Amino acid sequence: MMLRLSLLLLLLSHSASSMLLGWVESPGYPSGYLPHASLNWSRCAPKGHILSIRLIHLDLEDSQDCENDAVKVYSNGNLISVLCGEREFEELQSSVNPLLLSSSGGCLSLSFHSDYSNTKRHTGFRGFYTNRDFDECHDDPDNGCTQFCHNFIGGYYCSCRHGYHLDQDKHTCTVSCSEDLSGLKQGYISSPSWPASYAENANCQHTLSVDDHLQLELHFSEDFDVEQSPDGQCIDALRIETPSGTLGPFCGHTPPPSPLLTHSNHVHIRFTSDGFGTNKGFTLHFKTRDKVCPAVVTPHSTATPQQPEYHQGQTVAVTCELGYVVNTQGTQTLSSQYMTTCQTTGIWTPNYICEPVDCGFPNIPEDGILQLVGSDNPHTQYKDQIQLNCRSKYYTLEGDDTYTCNANGEWISSRGKTEMPKCVEVCGTPERQTTSVGRILGGQNANLGQIPWHLLIKSPRRGGASLINDRWAVTAAHVVENVEDTSLRLYGGLVDGRTTSNRFSNVVVMDSERIIIHPNYVKDTAERTNFDNDIALIRLASRVNLGPNLLPICLPEANRTLVEHEQGTISGWGKTEGTTGFVTSYMLKYAHIGVYSLTRCQDTPSTSNRKRMIFTNNMFCAGAPGKDSCQKDSGGPFVSPMLSEGSEPYSLTGIVSWGPPCRDGQHKGYYTKVKNYVDWIKDTIDKIEKS
Template sequence: MQDSQSSSSLTMIVLCVCVFLLPACFSHPLAGWVSSPGHPGGYEPHSEMMWERCAPAGHILTLSIIHLDLEESYQCENDAVKVFADSLLLKTLCGSMSTEQLQSRVNPSLHSSPGGCLSLTFEADFSNTERHTGFRAFYTVQDVDECWHSDLKCSHFCQNYIGGYSCSCKPGYHLSEDRHTCIVNCTEERFGSGVLTPPGSPGPYYENAHCSYTLTVDEGEQLILSFIGEFDVESRDGRCVDSLTIKTDSATFGPFCGQEAPAPINTAARRIKVLFRTDQGGTNQGFSLSYNTKLMECPGIVTANSILSPQKRVYTKGDTVTVQCVTGYSVDSATKKTFESTCLRSGKWSPVYSCELVDCGIPEIKEPDLIALTEEDPLTTYKQNISFRCLSEHYKLHGHDSFTCNASGQWETIEHLLSPQVDLPRCIPVCGMNKQPFSAGRVFGGEDAKLGQIPWQLLTKQPNRGGASLISDRWAITAAHVVVGQETKTLMFYGGMIDGLDQNAVKMETEKIIIHPGYKVENPHQTNYDNDIALVRMSARVPLSTNIMPVCLPEKSNGPVMEAKLGTVSGFGGTSKNPLRSRYLQYGHVKEYSEVPCFDTTLKVTDNMFCAGGDEGVDTCKGDSGGPLIIPVLGRGSQETPYRLKGIVSWGPAECGDKNFKGYYTKVENYLDWIRETMETN
């Protein structure tokens, strides 16, 4: 027993001497014994214990079991000793094993990770059939050789020391911030002429090189670069592994690699940077870059998308050129096409302006509620096209619908038929179209019209009851005698209905009432209906629909006004049931009569009037004045032959419906110029 204690003390002294360099702050012993309770005299039933130690950084903790004598049981379920490394179970032991068995089968696996911990537990159950001595083990703290076992490898040299390791580099290298990689940081500034080679030359250039050379010459001079001798910069599969790049303030040359030397470079700069980057391996030989000086030259281009005049091979200090933007480009988006620029001593042109693509811009649309661009965000630069569309089916495009941006920054028609400054198209109401239900109604004594059948028919009730025809979305036309004396007043017109009492009718207030200047009123009684025509401008755009739409104006004709066709006249005037007025819109078919006069009258009949009437008493009556007479006859209109306004109900005999007498109508085609001019100027 005394020999065993002496041996243990001696071992501890030797270990302490071997590890005296470990940090003093490590609080546990660096070596020692651990054994079961009562060892070697034997452990009692229900014995248990726990032991744990941790290694300092850069060290591991090892455990060597030199004696094991426990109760043998299935899967060590009775008495057992368990060893853990960082809470991970390494071994569960029971029974008896010799020293040789322990040394070969168990002890090699009983160690912690670097800086990790070992723990041990022992538990005995309630009884043993014979007495067992237990176990005894010896633990030590050992240094780790990171140079062999660490994943953090040094790129050049590794030096191990107790508790850690360090990296070092070959001459010409230094450690990067990661303290493992050896790099070359070859930053250098040079002036004048010379030859530049990479670090390590002659011979293979250094790995992990991050070289940045700044080359500078006097103002008024520029650097000329050429590669001399061998050029060998690592590449793989056509891609640069290592690279050489040359940069000026305005240009970049490279990256260069491989074995074919780049062509000479006229840098057009007095200051350049040469950047050389390499990876961690390779035995390539590098390059030799000769840099020399020559007088500064200005480049053969001042700005993109332009041409110079005069054209010269070389431009030097003091040369002045005229810079002209190519077709479709202008100076800074303006209409200016040229500017002058002078070559400076620095090798730069001054002044320099950009030649930018001409942009015609989005044209201003005056009626955005009616017309819009076909595309929401179209391209508007040189040679780009735009087109327009109407937003409502009740309008059609008038004028050219497609335009091209020309070189002057103006929109022009694709056909180039008009001058570059072209008026934009307009959306004008579709005229002369209706719903087509048809019946043989009559005005005086006739039947009711259907809704949408005569959508241009308007009605005014005060102060004089009369009709009118819508001829655009802002204008109506009527007889002058219906609105005479009301020119300074606001009247109300109704449309989009067939019932004169319809509360849902479209209401239109007048903004202007313009009576033909040739219409004369002779007091006390009207004796002349010549020029019985007036235009009415509404205060707001009329909301067009299938129930309210304009009628087309007529075309001039050389023959009969109604072109020997039947026409249709309509209105809310007197009927056979009520000679004063009708609640519902009536219509009837009439034809033109060439006999003059249509009835015995003292009133003057002029060429601005024509006579029309129908068979069996079809006629207009009081309250129909100002209403429309259209051709073709109602029910025969189409896209090809829209309904046109040929006449305005003007005057007739005192008694309505006499088949022997006809009525007079204002001949609308005589007033087309006045109508269009009045609408355009008002």
């Protein structure tokens, strides 16, 4: 008993202010703890105090990382010590107990556990916990007192040297250096303690206020010394605050320019310092003079005539810099100049700002194909740049891709173009290539995507058409000559004509909005002998989504010359040769054929009334042994060059128009020569799209 008391007195003697609160020990101490024993203990210190645990005995099973038996101590939930094995009293006192402390007003927790067995009996641990005052002044470097700190039980307070007072935060010592000098027309202002070193943590404000028609001017002494960092940043700072803005901060050894015209009758002179340094500070003389208007009326402008300053009644012309325009009452005008007059108050009236020209959001079509790169909210002011591209790989940009906002408020490209670019359909380039040869009459079936421009018309007359952009198709006039503008339905993105239902995901169903038959095409009321100008345009009701199975064919060059034996490819869902005769094909078929000579084309067949069919320069004929277009192929394409890998882009050279019956074996079809109608096609589309 005497030994325990001696140890306790020895421990408590290290802190005279410690108060013993109680003991904490392992279950069964000192007889020894059992397997699977546990203990959880927690206490908290009152505000301004700390809690500590002092262990006087430790005898636990030893193990690597104390994974078997262990006592763990936590401060505010954070683990601060893990103990096991056997420790001597001196070791506990020197290296363990000093760590078992809570924070000020914090909590300590202790947990003990033993595993399922021990090779020998261990007595456990015992200690006591105490509560003592926390010395914020000595032990807490963040106590916040800038000069003197005084500790008392449960807390602390700050005080200041003579000449200083505690600020509102009750920690910072500062000086009384703010002063209202309103009404004085001249006087002196200096940093606190001038010419001695100014006080730390100063926050001085001198207020100057005179009549409206006067302005304050400041004359600084050359003896200027305000703390500055080596990189030129102000550590302590002098600022001149006026209604129109703040001048400064000023620091270092160079005073502000003298005299400093404030152009204001109301000024705050603010000086701040940190908690370190021995700099001297500043002094200035203030006085008044009549107000003058500044040389710069508004930023980004020049005044004419130019003078260092202007007096009451003087009028100048304000001209905005290039790329800037006048903003009056929040509205940007087209003018870059206005007149203004200097008032007795030193204010220019009117005073409008010169702001950068705003080109606005570029005029991009709403179809969403042409898009801005990088941002949906681009900067649109003078000298800002935008970049444009096409959203889909099935379009290519026609025009420049980068535009800059110029001084006239226009988006202009590097080549001086103000027109926005367009996204033009990539034409005549199927993603799937044709590698085999066949013929429409019992010929080769096309694979999906091999001839993606070919459209199917099922009624009122079966035929074909060719997609030439995402809104227009072209066909033979006689296929649609008796069809109302909005009653034609076309199908694309397919090769099997039986799959025209919407339930087939690849099929694109298109309705016509307008049908334009060539104005020189003549409808025959009797047996037809003339298919001249057999061409028509179809405007679709809506723009189609291009994809690998639906792509346009290119129009040919208007000056292109067809030559004899030139090879091309025809395709269609028309008649083909079956085992029982000629039948309508449900699969898209294609064949490669050659252009015949002019002499052979002029040898036209006769009708049933022995009238010879008329051949014109707007036609050509083509075929090959066993290969030909046939009935119900009308309106379909003849494309050049012949479809084969690496030959694209392909052009629409001809449109299936007329010919002798397939069964007579001539294998000679007549085609509308598309190159003769390229200008009509483009002009018609352009006129309708702009209307």
